[in-house]
Amino acid sequence: MMEQEILYNKIFGISGKDFANAGSVSVKIKKILKEIGIKPEVVYRVSICCYEAEMNVIMYARIAKLNFTITPNEVIIIIEDEGPGIENIELAMKEGFSTATQEMREMGFGAGLGLPNIKNNSDEFKIETELLKGTKLFFKIYLN
Template identity: 45%
Template sequence: MEFNYEIEGGNFSHAGTASSEVKKLLKQLNVNPALIKRIVVALYEAEVNVVAHAYEGVMNVVFDNNAIVVKIADKGPGIPDINLAMQEGFSTASPAVREMGFGAGMGLPNIKKNCDELKIESEVNKGTTVTMITHLN
């Protein structure tokens, strides 16, 4: 089963909507609450990344073989150095984004901590695709 949610770049007033929708699905599927929390934290961080940095994105959710596979693909500036971006505290967020309480440089490290497998593919000036896999049992 597959679900797609659009994410609007630059619009913080709706940041987190897609993650909340996925949370509802996980609750319906009777996934362990602690696990739901982990997944949603990762998704929320990734969703906010799209809002903060990219122009637009899609959150694609597939339930497959007792795992949840979430692919968040955006059109945006891309990440020049993924290893650097994975470091805690590293951030390229604009002062405006930081003023809103985002962009502390904990996003990607936090995602990594809260999913079983993380894959980041990025092309500068094109966009980034983050794939998160979490096993549900």
């Protein structure tokens, strides 16, 4: 496959438990997409996916890097974290299943919709995880 032309690339850091800045990377990505003039429907879907992925890192992982790329055809996001990994991906993908603590639930997290929301709003979705090491999430949203 030919290498795709990269129009834009930026790497963001996300720290686990950093609830004070939760969502800030997603807000930045949304602003960049809007400024570039990406169509609203795509911006909307990328925003939902990024927010959920960012919250997963904040709730469960120690630290992560989010790699954000725009090519002429798609938005590509790769989030690689250092964390506990996911014990059962099939369960984690099920709507309503969550391992969030009571405290997180009281804050309105832990609906069990995070990964399903990402899958439903992306065009390509892949997840790799290794227990006690971390999780790598990859998703693409087509521009057209």
